Amino acid sequence: MSPLGDRGEAESVEPIVVSTSRSDLSALVELTESLARRHDIHDILFFVVSRLAELLEVDRGSIVLLDDRGVEGLVVATSDDEEIRGLDIDLEKYPELREVMRTGRPLLIDDVRNSSLLTDVLAERGPLEFSSMALLPIIGEAGTIAVLVLKGRARQSFSAHELEKARTVANATAIALNNAKLLGALRAQSRKERAERERRLAALSRYFDVFESSADAMLVMQSDGTILFANPSLLALVGCESKDIIGRHFSSLFATHALDRAGQIVRSFADGEFPVLVDFPIESRSGSPRTVSISFSEIASENDAVLASMRDVTRERELARELAQTKKFLEKVIESSVDGIVSADLQGNILLYNRAAARLFGYEKQDVIGRLNVEQLYPPGIARQIMRLIRGPDHGGPGRLEDYQVTMVNRDGEPIQTTLSASLVMDGARPIATLGIFTDIREKLAMERRLALAQRELRDHEKASAVAALAGAAAHELNQPLTIIMGYAEVLSRALVGDPVLGRATEVIQSEADRMAEIIRKVGTVTRVATKDYVGGAQIIDLELSSDES
Template sequence: MPTLALISKDPELSQKLVASLEGTDWSVEWLATEGLGDRELQHDVLVLDAAHPGANAWTPTQAMPVLLISEGEQADRLERFADDFVFRPVRRAALLVRLQRLHARSPLDDLRRPYSEAFASMAIGVVVLGPELEILTANPRSHEITGHREETIASQDIGYLLSADDLPRVRGALSQGQYPRAMDIQVLRRDGVSIVCSCSFAPLFGAKDHTVMSFEDVTLQRQTERELVKTMEFLGSLIDASVDAIISTDMEQRVRLFNASAARITGYHESDVVGSVTLEDLLGRATVELVTQRLLSTEHGGTGRLEPTKLDLVDIHGRRVPVQLSASLIYENGEPSAIVLIFADLRDRIRVEEHLAETQKKLAFTEKQGVLAELAGTAAHELNQPLTSMMAYAELLLRQSEPSSAAAKAARVLIREAERMAEIVRKIGKITRYETTSYVGHQKIFDLDRAADGSSEPGAKG
């Protein structure tokens, strides 16, 4: 049986209402004085006498339809909260029509009146769903997002908007009394285009079997996020695949990024470094001070930049590792926020350079030995001819002189020294390498015997 609460101090009005509703299902409760207080009313319709002294200052606190009974001039002043009104004298037919209409109102109708302007001006789409998840109403922003007009969307099932993949998720959650928040859902526009919307669900205040779905189009935002993730993954792969070590720190010089090459060079594992190791632990205090000083100067690549510089860092075992390091400051909003260091391990390069220098040294020595052998061969050839002539003339002089004569003695000396010279020339002709021996003081002279001895180790020095 529907009930109404009458708030009035006029007993005659109460009697007229009771008489007008006699024979109907309506019952009347007259609240003469306490009706405008904080009493919780449990009625289907509230009937307010506009002549009540406190009517102008009263504000309804419950979602209950209000019927105003007025002489006529008060209607405009109380229209802000009245759902309908009748004029005195109250006629039975008009009263019954209005009471039945107010009684048939849904909780949504009770909420629509005070919040209609806010509902229409919301920047996000809002759809109110009935107990069977049918669309009862939607605000203008919902029409813009979905491409539907009010007449094409009203009374449709929620599945009219949601994709076949997302509809079971939404139904399942709501059937279990769960109200998802910020759920990404594929929404089908009227033109057939599928868009991504971030949707939140909540029970309708005053009607727990109704649901409010608020949503906004985040298609471009999600596309941007996916592209950003791809870019971040690519940059991460690029950093990890870099042959050079890459380290990034915050302005407190605590390591925030440590790629695989940095781990290989230093011996540290990424998990042991990021967030716990400082730049000073890796480079040493003196090197860090040098890097910081050069980063802030303009003489080494400009302010905030350090051109490639050879430095040493300290690995996990405390050994110093020669590296070629460059660095730069990262700025955010004009302020430095991070330091990025890129360095290459010079150990292999130094070993190659040392090996190359040694090879070049040996090559130069070999070239010198070749030149020396050619020069020795030429000298031996050129000296042999005059030496042969000298020995022939000395032997001729010896045969033509008396054995005891001075000429014979001189000839024998010439022959002996010529033979000695011939032996020296023979050794010169056999020279294959450069060898020296100690002479007077700290001087070195050519060691002819060792240089012409093929059994000696090549390259040996006296």
């Protein structure tokens, strides 16, 4: 593979001649002057990588110090976390660093996914956090002593101009590190920090049996966040081995968006703050997102050691989110109901009151919840009666009341006819509240009244029509025989002239026939039904009032 990685062309080690702006020169002068002026080596290196990352607009800049054997590396500065220093890494897992150490030349990787150099790394770790990188050797008298690493999360091509700026900084850093006293001090400091970690591990060893057997994931770290110990449960949680985690910074366990918060927590240890039950998204090797709840505590015998206990709460948090979504959905359903829904505790204090209830009773929600007793929605004494019915067996069974018609009272004291379906809210076998669903039936009752009136009018009309039809038929049928009777009565009257007895009888027949004719005529004019009292309390049709002549 070429030193230029996936670009496919070898990078020349000769200086690249490019035009440099005044601002670039100022930045480079600032960096090189910083290397000369500052005295704390970690402060120097952190300043360099931070300013360089800002200048080249990359997401992370790091300096990795190489040991004489080329087996281990030491991360001495990282631009996005000042606390990361003295972090040991196994160069066997970083082929890109080994390639720069072997060739002593810059290495550019525009797209890590297509890099043959990183094939094994991608197969083992899965997708990497960064998409592109540039690595420049920091060369001392004995060869490559360190590597300047620049990484971007988005795919990025580094121009010759940018590489020249980075190479200038790398060369200036090499000059600073070539100072044998400075480089020796840095390595000595690393050895001292490693020895301090080993001393702390020895002091904490009496706790390890307890930690090892704990079902909770546990780790012990220094107050600066350097991990000293991790128990099997934690290793199983993050999906790695002990050697992969010891010496790393605590924040490296978590997802990228949680790095700042993890760093803030570590910095709070210095102020004696040890948070408990803090949720963090964790990076597991399987790639599946996990959420852990972490509690921190200071180990009493080692005031510079912190215990972090972790519990996987992924499922709990998923259930909590699902419950929250279900609760939100149910609240929308309740608020969208066309029926008034009211819930109260067993003392009558209203706990739930939807928009439809507000329209029904006239009270606003903010004036009801926790302020109004449910008895105020009923006429006096009715609420207790309803409670007895709910507990009784007669209207849906104990604990239920179904479609019970009850008159409620609104804010202005006006009666409201409703049907109520109610039940006891149970916690196991113990009632804790009541729930009532009120349906406004005022319009329904008004409609029923209008319908009953219409039906009554229809019945009266049908009865009148039937009576009129019957009267017409009776008048028609009776008129013919009556006409004959009246005709024969006239004949008899003429034949019996001079006979006082039979003549009188004939006159009576003629008179009553005329009266019958008048009655039949009135029957024929009946258009409605009007009655009058008759013998024995019976009701008969009043022809005078029922006739259309009245």
